[in-house]
Amino acid sequence: MATIRDIAKKAQVSVSTVSRVLNNKPDVKAETKKKIDKAIEELGFSPSNVARGLVLKKSSVIGFIVPDIANPSFPELARGIVARARSLGYSVMFFDTNHDKHVEKEAINLMQGKHVDGIILSFNEANRNELEKLIKKQFPVVQIYRKSSRPTISTIALDNIYAGTMATEYLLKKGHRRIGLITTGKQTQSGYERIIGYRNSLEKFGIAYDEDLVQVGENSADSGKRCMSNILNLKNIPTAVFACHDLMAVGSYEAIFDKGLSIPEDISLIGHDNIDVSQYIRPKLTTIDTHKFDLGQAGVDLLMEEIQAEQPLNKEVIIKAELIERDSVRELI
């Protein structure tokens, strides 16, 4: 591996001059610069960020920790993060913790030992202690997706209330008045907020909240299917359902088809997340896209602010979602 000294020798200059062209500093004669560039090219030299980091106390690396990169919420997010980080001269150190709290802790320690300049992560609320420790150390952190009740840490989050409102009002405007809800319940951050959006919209249109129409499950196709079955077993089934997660919406399809009903003729369905599947099932699922790529970019921007700042900023950036109209909702006349 060539070092800056090798370049200096080859170009017949001093290391500081090489350093100058490496960092695009002024005051270096075009001619010498050319010599140096040539040497760099010939020796295939690229400067050591490790050594550089040591003296600058800055690694130009940020950490990114997720519980499961295969979860559809994360790949696009990762792309946004990497893209923005790159454009700012940062690399990203990645960890998939497989939802394991111990691995989360380990990841944090490893990354600090690696001198990352900051960390973007999506931790379980249960592992909040580790986050608090980081904050106490004044270490730049940004939490993704999970807003905290006690906001001591900067966060990039979805506006779930807005999303719930958007979905529900879309159905209302299409003429639906009896609208079901399939949700992950009030325990989850997103579930809680989307229910609020749902209820607010109903209220706005003067519709009473009917508990029978609200089915709580978990974010999986099977669970979605069960929830929809329960709804379809009601005496008075709704004309439309808002499934808070596409995966649950996809499961719902099966329950509906099993009953011999069709979408959207017999029942309309709107999802949330805009996962890949939603555009490939038939009818194509109308859903809400969460702009994950943008979220990732915004996350990096926020982390950069944290890195600049002396104190933890404790900021909250909200990304608004967008409704994707497809074929699973019909207009009631």
Next chain:
Amino acid sequence: MATIRDIAKKAQVSVSTVSRVLNNKPDVKAETKKKIDKAIEELGFSPSNVARGLVLKKSSVIGFIVPDIANPSFPELARGIVARARSLGYSVMFFDTNHDKHVEKEAINLMQGKHVDGIILSFNEANRNELEKLIKKQFPVVQIYRKSSRPTISTIALDNIYAGTMATEYLLKKGHRRIGLITTGKQTQSGYERIIGYRNSLEKFGIAYDEDLVQVGENSADSGKRCMSNILNLKNIPTAVFACHDLMAVGSYEAIFDKGLSIPEDISLIGHDNIDVSQYIRPKLTTIDTHKFDLGQAGVDLLMEEIQAEQPLNKEVIIKAELIERDSVRELI
């Protein structure tokens, strides 16, 4: 941030002695060790992996570069890589190049600057120069998914011939004799090999190769739909089709349904990749799983071998795929 010198001062010993206890070296009096441990504890010191890496010329970081992490081939692979790397004491530096050759080159340079101990990547064949440069430098690299015609670089790959054979023979054993093929063509590595598997199987069963039954497109649902349309417009349509990519298979569904035909009653379909969608569309797609997680793990193991070795190993590790039986193929009586 406390340094090793601070500890030395506080414990009234030399930095060398501190370094010794840090690395669990022998020949240090229990008493002094205790003093030092106490100082470490009190100052909340943890040694800098950066400085350590500088002198040891080893970062315990490996690089991972993909063209698009949102492509279903990669998230599970990433999980396998991170999991294995972690168990070996390695962290992983991640890059998504968005299929951009310049970013690929940049990623390599950045990672080398970061002193990663090796890189696992999935590069376009077109950017082969960069790989060759790495090899020439004796830099440990493992290529994922793309076997090279000129094998100068270690590779983890799928056994596509085997996969093509497995899919085709599965259909043959189910009694199908007229079998279509939807492929990405001979230009692509995987396409080429799967076609071979297909032809071999046909031959084995004494069936003539019929060019009309082979449709070439690209790996997308739309393209799959077009390919299947062409097949369905034949005078004598096949009873089964092997779609070389699930995405194309998913597109095929639509072409089939549009014709008023059903799966698998009128036509059987088998895919390849086992992407998420395949288990959610109806009927569930019978397909071939490529064991991506295992592939990732094997990739790390191979990279470790490369790192140990003095010379590039130029090894090729092949991961066999597995057929996932679902509902899109029927048995012909």
Next chain:
DNA sequence: TTGTACGCGTTATCAC
């Protein structure tokens, strides 16, 4: 405009 010398935090090689 360019070169010298020191420091970043650690480990390894000698001494003692």
Next chain:
DNA sequence: GTGATAACGCGTACAA
């Protein structure tokens, strides 16, 4: 058992 000290590869005052 323990302590100096020279690397590791780079950036940056300060000098020239």
